Amino acid sequence: MGPLKHIIWLLGLTVFAIWQMPNIPNWPLALQKLLPWLPYLIAGLGIFVSVFLNRLQPILILASLVLFNAGMQYFVPQADVSLSAITLYPVLALLLPLNLLFWLLFPERGVQDKLYVLFQLVLLAAQAYFVYWVMVNLPLEYWRWIASPSGYDSVRLPFVAMLTMVAVWFLMMFRNALLSHAKVLDQTVVFVLILMAFGLNAFYQYGALAWTSAFAAVMILLSLIFDAHHIAYTDQLTGLKGRRALLESFLGLGRKYSIAMMDIDHFKSFNDTYGHDVGDLVLRTVAQELDMIATGQVYRYGGEEFTVVFKGKTPEQVMPALETVRKAIESRVLNVPLNGQEVETHVTVSFGLAARDAQHKKPHEVMKYADDALYQAKEAGRNRIVIAGEPLKATKPKTKSNTRTNTKSKTARPGQKRQTAGRKRKA
Incomplete structure (x- = not known):
């Protein structure tokens, strides 16, 4: 399956997820109750497959999605002054695209290198402390800058987060264009970022972020399967089928x-x-x-x-x-x-x-x-x-x-x- 075919199915899933997002409130109540758990279930399956295939990059990307969803789901809607929608929402919206790009830029060394895995997990955990430190110590004038609106009625994302997502998206596209043999995961993360941007923009609609996150996890899981298929059926030296x-x-x-x-x-x-x-x-x-x-x-x-x-x-x-x-x-x-x-x-x-x-x-x-x-x-x-x-x-x-x-x-x-x-x- 060539790069264009991968773009077609990725684009199809992205359009379907965005198209169905406004209809979530009309779903049966049982499905609405199940929806918040879908990102965790699919991400867990993706992490299991990643370990089996000795792939660390998708594990870190899925872990970022899971932690991001957990932070938004359990802390942002609350009225606590230190962890409110006014502060945590723009910080997490800013960190997510940076994480997606960050994990792609790190070389893939698999899960067998224990020191390398530990180093990556420490970086992931350090971000949680960074978020806590920022929310406790950042001066008010900086908060106003980070949380400032975009100025467009249809865009609820803070301006800084929106600008970061657009910049990261273009960097990902530029990186993929330079790669002689881009993996399916490299192409997938471009569409994952689009989905998460739409989910964040509609965060205050029930289930919107969980819905887009679940589809993002499905895309990453499918990319693992396609990458494994490519490795098994393609000659690495010549690029021909084996x-x-x-x-x-x-x-x-x-x-x-x-x-x-x-x-x-x-x-x-x-x-x-x-x-x-x-x-x-x-x-x-x-x-x-x-x-x-x-x-x-x-x-x-x-x-x-x-x-x-x-x-x-x-x-x-x-x-x-x-x-x-x-x-x-x-x-x-x-x-x-x-x-x-x-x-x-x-x-x-x-x-x-x-x-x-x-x-x-x-x-x-x-x-x-x-x-x-x-x-x-x-x-x-x-x-x-x-x-x-x-x-x-x-x-x-x-x-x-x-x-x-x-x-x-x-x-x-x-x-x-x-x-x-x-x-x-x-x-």
Whole structure:
């Protein structure tokens, strides 16, 4: 699920929660009595899942929501002079957006680092003392500034709190734009802040804050699930879907499909020559080129091997796309370090392509058929595409090496041996 799809469901939940908020007084009495407890129940479930997934950030965010709700629910409506709506409400409204941003900026280290967890909990607890100290010691003129109204009839939030929420919201959006791989939680907190702003603005309507807080907790819980799914099904190095996602995709392929197996030529000797860091760069580069195939879904099968699944396509229909990718990878220049100087090098790839037929009806059989065709491509000289069951075509002259540098000497690239179906495939 891409970033846009996450934004769609987050936006949908946000709009629904805000739309239903004015209707809370019309709910059955039993639901109205249950509503104040919902944020605590859902947040508790979210904290349990976070511990199970070794995620500290959502725990701290949910804890902030719970403590914020408790403070507003049990202290703000009271008439006590030191803890009244005039003082505590603007302070908590000011602290909430800062907390949401604060916990996102701290690096995620999980719940196993006990000292780090203790440090974060101390920071959380210190805020309670800070609120108490501020309410006891802050001069009256500062209170007037913090609690000053926004000046708009429809906005009941204090001006300072409203300005802080807007500033934090823009900072979150800017941060997410800079992240190369923003987690779902990063996107979710942006919408959590919007929900909490609406809930705070309608705080004196019964159940409004509890309702928006419950939806905020639901969003965080769902973000945990989506993030866990992404980690389980996505290859971290290339950003492509992994083998688990490939195997699950076989469940709905239907009767007409093609599968291509691709291998980077001479990858083992390339790693030995240039190092594993450059090897990782090559894997990411090849993955980027493969991901440009619009008609198929690309997966990293393992090591230097990739799989492309073409649902509803024949080999003849997908050959042009594969040939375009093969040529693009072959012509791409890589500048890499070697012996203290920068050299130019290239990589090539080989494809084996197969389609479902009467002898190969199951996806894993078709994939094995494509793997055999890949072996033939290696035997025929690499840097080519071989369609299973068809005579070999001279799509590319046989090359001794897939790497070329701008130095005078060339390093020989011995083939990598790999056992495949009782035969040894060249790398």
